[in-house]
Amino acid sequence: MKRTKTAMKTSLGYSEDHxxxxxxxxxxxxxxWPNQYKGYEITIDIPxxxxxxxxxxxxxxGTIRIHYMPDQHCVELKSLKLYIHAYRNVGIFYENAVNRILQDFVKACRPVRATVTGEFTARGGLRSLIEARYP
Structure with a gap:
């Protein structure tokens, strides 16, 4: 795909570090913690x-929503709360945050399936909804 001058301008000022x-x-x-049941789903809203x-x-x-079907383990909610609140001082784009949360969640819980949704507060007239899924 050929890049136009307009497309190149949109990335000016954004570095690989960003x-x-x-x-x-x-x-x-x-x-x-060890899950005792099979075949049910959990939704956690973190507003x-x-x-x-x-x-x-x-x-x-924003609000982060984690929806998952546990397999052998369920996430411990206090640790999830501390994990999410640690983002407070992290410089990270919405898209990266949602994908990172899913990656870390799957690594810890090994769920049957999981979806992480980030619904971010409007800024400048734009509101973003980001969703990442496993598998």
Whole structure:
């Protein structure tokens, strides 16, 4: 695909460092507990997500929703709360945050399936809804 001048202009000012920001930040470990049942689903809403835009340094706000079918383990909610609140001082784009949360969640819980949705507060007349799924 040929890049136009307009397409090139949209990426000006965004560096590879911006794009990767927050992906390797150390966050609290997600803990689990042994699941006793099969075939049910869990939805967890976290309405107090905050992070920092790596480009502007302005705060981002939103709701993170985790919907999953547990297999052998369920996530321990206090550890999830501490994990999500640790994003407060992390510079990370919405898309990266949602995918990172899914990646870390799947690594800890090994669910049958999981979906992480980020619904971010409107800024400048735009509202974003990001969704990542496993498998």
């Amino acid at each position: 794009a990767k920001s927050g992906l390797s930040t150390t966050l609290p470990e997600l803990e689990t 107090e997500y905050t992070a920092i835009c790596p480009k502007t340094g302005l705060p981002d706000f």
